[in-house]
Amino acid sequence: MIYIIAGIVNGLVTGFTGANGMAVVLSILLLAGVNVHSVIGLCLSIQVFTMAATLIPLVQQVGLAMELIPVICIPAMVASYGGAKVSLQMPERFLEVLAVVLLLIVGVSLLKSKSSTSRTNSTAKPSQLNSQIFAKIGFTGAASGFMAGLVGGGGNIIVATALNRMLGVAFRRAMALSLCLGISAAAMGVIPYLQSGQIDLWAAGKMLIPGILSAGLSSHWSRQVPINRIRRMQGLYLLGIATLLTIRSLH
Numbered sequence: 001m002i003y004i005i006a007g008i009v010n011g012l013v014t015g016f017t018g019a020n021g022m023a024v025v026l027s028i029l030l031l032a033g034v035n036v037h038s039v040i041g042l043c044l045s046i047q048v049f050t051m052a053a054t055l056i057p058l059v060q061q062v063g064l065a066m067e068l069i070p071v072i073c074i075p076a077m078v079a080s081y082g083g084a085k086v087s088l089q090m091p092e093r094f095l096e097v098l099a100v101v102l103l104l105i106v107g108v109s110l111l112k113s114k115s116s117t118s119r120t121n122s123t124a125k126p127s128q129l130n131s132q133i134f135a136k137i138g139f140t141g142a143a144s145g146f147m148a149g150l151v152g153g154g155g156n157i158i159v160a161t162a163l164n165r166m167l168g169v170a171f172r173r174a175m176a177l178s179l180c181l182g183i184s185a186a187a188m189g190v191i192p193y194l195q196s197g198q199i200d201l202w203a204a205g206k207m208l209i210p211g212i213l214s215a216g217l218s219s220h221w222s223r224q225v226p227i228n229r230i231r232r233m234q235g236l237y238l239l240g241i242a243t244l245l246t247i248r249s250l251h
Helices: 002-017 022-031 036-062 066-089 092-112 131-151 156-167 171-195 201-224 227-250
Strands: none
Touching (some): 002 022, 002 201, 022 036, 036 131, 036 171, 036 201, 066 156, 131 156, 131 171, 156 171
16 A cells, blocks of 8 residues: 555656655655665656656647757766666665755755746757857756666756756746656666666556556646746755655654
């Protein structure tokens, strides 16, 4: 039952906020005593599908800037694979602490930032980007991908913020691009976990269907919510999960 609940809540969070729902899976399953490496493998395996279920209605609403996908997704895929390899060599306790720190950093940054309202209908093409911005986008994608492989996700909303602020991409279109990154990063990051036998496929199956259904439904509902409110929800959500994990680690 705990896996079904985690799948439903993960899908709701992913669909409603556009954030990788790994934090809620991480907190629920770690609090239930599941091995942290198994949890990360589960996060990566189900996010491929819940993010896809979130992305489809979002693309139908706002479209997708196809020309920017290679710029952010290729670095993310490479970095995610490397991050997963590193993660499998790390002690469990260190990974738990690292996950809390990263969640706190991302949560605070989201609460402090606001959506850019300038050039919200524009999307710069790679040929129009100067080399500095091009490098920043690629680095942001790589950092997000590495975080995905290392702790199971959580970095794709950073990409949405970066695209919105650096290029003036409308925030919901930036969310769509960040979901593309999340899907590609999770697909690559899950490979080392599958090879090492760290993923409980039966548990993943129990999380998958509820997660896909709840992600698709909540993605439709999120259209009525103002962008900056979604941002605040993302930030508060991540800070709340980080607090829960911190309390758990003290006991």
